[in-house]
Amino acid sequence: MSDNAGEGRASEKRKEQKSRKAGESSKVEDEFKELSIYFPKEQWAEMGAWEKTRYRNMKQNYEFMVELGLPTPKPAFMCRGRRPQNPIIYDSESDEDWTPKPLVKTFRPPRKSGSLKQEKKKRQNISQNEKTVLEKASEKEASENQTDTEKLEKNSDVGTRIPVTNVVDLKTVCEACLTFFIDECSVHGPPVFIKDPIVETGQERRAALTLPPGMRIGLSSIPQAGLGVWNEADTLPIGVHFGPYDGRITEEEEAAHNGYSWLITKGRNWYVYIDGKDETNANWMRYVNCARDEEEQNLVAFQYHGKIYYRVCRAILPHCELLVWYGDEYGKELGIKWGTRWKSTAPPKGTRLQPRSG
Numbered sequence: 001m002s003d004n005a006g007e008g009r010a011s012e013k014r015k016e017q018k019s020r021k022a023g024e025s026s027k028v029e030d031e032f033k034e035l036s037i038y039f040p041k042e043q044w045a046e047m048g049a050w051e052k053t054r055y056r057n058m059k060q061n062y063e064f065m066v067e068l069g070l071p072t073p074k075p076a077f078m079c080r081g082r083r084p085q086n087p088i089i090y091d092s093e094s095d096e097d098w099t100p101k102p103l104v105k106t107f108r109p110p111r112k113s114g115s116l117k118q119e120k121k122k123r124q125n126i127s128q129n130e131k132t133v134l135e136k137a138s139e140k141e142a143s144e145n146q147t148d149t150e151k152l153e154k155n156s157d158v159g160t161r162i163p164v165t166n167v168v169d170l171k172t173v174c175e176a177c178l179t180f181f182i183d184e185c186s187v188h189g190p191p192v193f194i195k196d197p198i199v200e201t202g203q204e205r206r207a208a209l210t211l212p213p214g215m216r217i218g219l220s221s222i223p224q225a226g227l228g229v230w231n232e233a234d235t236l237p238i239g240v241h242f243g244p245y246d247g248r249i250t251e252e253e254e255a256a257h258n259g260y261s262w263l264i265t266k267g268r269n270w271y272v273y274i275d276g277k278d279e280t281n282a283n284w285m286r287y288v289n290c291a292r293d294e295e296e297q298n299l300v301a302f303q304y305h306g307k308i309y310y311r312v313c314r315a316i317l318p319h320c321e322l323l324v325w326y327g328d329e330y331g332k333e334l335g336i337k338w339g340t341r342w343k344s345t346a347p348p349k350g351t352r353l354q355p356r357s358g
C-alpha cells in the first residue's frame with residue numbers, strides 16, 4: 001500500500017469519526033431540546049449533560065404525577081424560562097409537601113442509578129393494581145389519629161424524596177429499584193426509621209442528647225465547617241429515615257440567615273422556618289453539614305406534613321460523615337460548587353465561608 005493511499009484512508013476515517021461525533025452531540029441536544037426553553041441561553045450552554053438529565057427527570061416526574069392526577073407543584077425551573085412565563089403558581093393550596101428550602105428555590109437531588117430509559121419504563125409499568133394501592137393510601141392518610149412521624153413510618157412518604165420532583169404525597173419511590181410503593185417496597189421491604197432518643201426541650205445540650213446511638217457529633221471533614229455528624233456504627237443503608245428536624249417555628253427573617261433553618265412551605269405563598277439554632281430545642285440534625293457536591297451527598301431532605309426529614313440516599317459507611325444537600329441557593333451562599341454553575345463565583349474549597357448574613 002502506498003503512503004498516499006494510507007494517508008487518504010486515515011483522513012477519511014478522521015472525517016467519519018468527526019461526523020459521527022457531531023451526529024451524537026446533535027442527538028443529545030435533540031433529546032434535551034424541549035428543556036432548553038426553561039433556561040437562559042448562557043446557563044444552558046454551560047450546563048453539563050448530567051445536569052440536563054436531572055432536569056429532564058424532574059420534568060418527566062412532574063408530568064407523570066400530573067398524569068396520575070396527584071397534586072404536584074411544578075418544578076421551579078419549569079416556571080421560569082426564556083419564553084414569557086406565568087409567575088410561579090403552585091398547583092395546590094393545601095399544606096403541600098415538597099422539598100424544603102433553607103433558602104432555596106429548587107431542590108436538585110441526586111440522579112438515580114440505572115438508565116433513564118429503564119426508569120421511564122418502570123414508571124410506565126406501574127400497574128393499575130398499584131394505582132389502587134395509592135388510592136387506598138389516600139384513605140389511610142385521612143385517618144387523623146396518627147402522628148406525622150407514625151404516618152411517615154407507615155406510609156414512608158418519601159414521595160417527597162422522589163429525586164426529581166419537588167413534591168409529593170402518599171407514595172414512595174424505592175431508591176434501590178425505583179418503583180413506587182406505599183407501605184413497603186415488595187422487593188426491598190419497609191422503610192427504616194431511626195427515631196431520636198426522647199429528650200425534653202429546654203435542656204442545655206438537648207440537640208446533642210437527641211443523637212441516635214451509633215452516631216457521633218465531631219469535627220466535620222469539611223474544612224472550617226465546624227461540627228458535623230458521623231456514622232460510627234454499621235453502614236446506614238439507602239432508605240433509612242431521620243427526623244423530624246426539631247427547632248422553633250418562626251416567620252422571622254433572621255431565621256433565614258442563621259444557617260440552621262429550613263424553609264417550610266405551608267401553602268401558596270406561605271412559608272415558615274424551622275429554626276434549629278437554639279440547641280435547647282433543636283435536635284442533632286442541626287449538626288448535619290451540607291454536601292459540597294453530588295458525590296458527597298448521602299442524605300436528602302424532604303418535607304412531609306410540614307416537617308423536615310432526612311433520608312439516606314447513598315449508603316453511609318462506618319466512620320463517614322452524614323451530609324445533606326441543602327439546595328442550590330444555599331449551597332451557593334456557602335460557596336459550594338454544584339455542577340458547573342458556580343464555577344466562576346465559588347471560592348476554592350477550604351476558603352473561610354461565612355454563614356449567610358442579612
Ligand SMILES: C[S@@+](CC[C@H](N)C(=O)[O-])C[C@H]1O[C@@H](n2cnc3c(N)ncnc32)[C@H](O)[C@@H]1O
Pocket residue numbers: 220222223224225226227228258259260285286287288289290291292334336353354355356
Ligand atoms: C446546619 S449547620 C451545620 C452544623 C455546623 N457545622 C455546626 O458546627 O454547628 C450549617 C452551618 O454549618 C456550616 N457548613 C455546613 N456545611 C458547610 C460546607 N459544606 N462548607 C462550609 N460550611 C458549612 C455553615 O457555617 C452553615 O451555616
